[in-house]
Amino acid sequence: MWGSGVRRAVVGVAVGALVPVVGLSGAGTASAAATPQVVCTSAKAGLAAKLKKDIGAALKNRKGTVAIGLHDRKTKTTCELRGGTSYDSASIVKVTVLAALLWDYKKTDRRLTSRETKLAKAMITQSDNAATTTFWRQLGPTKVKKFLAAAKMTKTVPGSGGYWGLTRVNIKDEQRLLALITAKNSVLSDNSRAYILKLMNEVVPSQRWGAPAGAPSSTRIHVKNGWLPRATLGWRVHSLGAFQGGGRDYYLTVLTHGNSNMNYGVATIQAVAKAVHKDLAPSTRASQRYQPTSTPRGVIPAVPEG
Template identity: 70%
Template sequence: MTHRTSLRARVLPAVAAAGVLLPVAAGAAPASAAPAPQVGCTSGKAGLAAKLQKDITAALAGRTGTVAVGLRDRTTNTTCTLRATTSYDSASVVKVTVLAALLWDAKKTDRYLTSRESDLATAMITKSDNAATTALWKQLGVTKVKGFLTAAGMTRTVPGADGYWGLTRINVTDQQRLLSLITAKNTVLSDNARAYVLKLMGGVVTSQKWGTPAGAPSSVSVHVKNGWLQRATRGWRVHSVGTFKGGGHDYTLSVLTDGNGTMNHGVDTIQAVAKVIHRDLVPTAPAASRYTPTATPQEAYVAVPRG
């Protein structure tokens, strides 16, 4: 059955990009330099936890704002966490949750997505299209989004109120749980649904392929979704979540940040963390084969839902 929704949105030019759902204030103050982070790592591979802990800590030394990190590598039974339950405004990272909720809801009635839903989902993930996200968010409604969060065990994620999906409150623990559902067989999402999410995350446009893929070896498949948002307090929120498989590893990585004075500062922070993680997990990859984002994150518009 096709759900019909009307989309009425006002679009305002701004310096912020996809995932921003309210007007931004100029001159937003970033947070001051954070104290040295305490990264916790465990691993089934001798020496790996200590190396990751040391290198992630070094990558974050002197960075301003607040950073949360989640890593899980199934192959070596490795995990790293930093500020695992600290909440952040989601910006466009929530779009993966919206897609998963849509597929979960369709699974309950054993139906395929309509062509309209598929078009909206593709635009939402690969181009971070705000209007497409608003249409799917309205179609689902907060009740269904919350139903998915409960089924997924994402107990600390709080949907944004009044249609402001970009202000959903997220954390590393729940983002890692979501990535786990996408990358491993489970009862919440079908195998076809998981493959569909990964296909779209693997097809993100080049200008939005920064963040967690930075430093990934060419032998590793990359699936990513980013989000960025500027607000009047705590500067820019910049996030990146990704799944990676190859080179003898199968891992998920979430890096959430806020308090960035500029968007690029947040991007640089995420990529500094990502590079050392990819290097530590797959150290044999030659430097020339490692991925370096070449595009500057694109500016877009602020979508403010009405009605």
């Protein structure tokens, strides 16, 4: 996989000062010896070590529980932290919903109606919950699960009772989803992939925070975020990002919970994102990097009422 004569570097570093992982059942505190590590591999000399160091610095003294997935096709670089830890999806599941819908339609060569096109655009670009509920009900649990199986997202568990925002997700599966969306494969058609990326590129400015922070402006930025407060484990704040063009081709997932408020989670994600973009595109000047233009405002609950 790594090619003839390529030496694969593997680097891990413990992330300090993070709240130990506590399950929904209230499991006990993890021991220091069990502290998860950021693990990076790369075909490019020195890159894994630099990412390990800079991601660790970005997370130093940050509270909450953070999971990270990164893959850069150009340098064959991968980083992962808490790859199998489950989180409530909040609105990042909307990308899965759209992918499942297009996958289902692909089997019968069916196209989205004009009404469905409007709903899909609202769901992704504005994080519209009513549109998501419409598609979730339309698909039903059986079709959603069939798509997850086809996509090999085997650890993703759809929210029950219509609560799509409580779908359980993890880094490994979200990275698989981004891999499907950003490269030719047998699960999604090229037209479906292009359509999903187009909508993720058109997300409204107030929701373009998170993974894009610090990205080279020469890349085409695709993003979908999610945020949700609950009585346990505080705020869930997540971000999916894919970056293509200008000689770049990589994607990043950051999942968090245990945040005191939404903006705290956003700040944690953006600290990680800036470190990643700086290391993957070191020659990009500060003036040529994307900066979110607005601070997230308000709450869009990712769980349907009732």
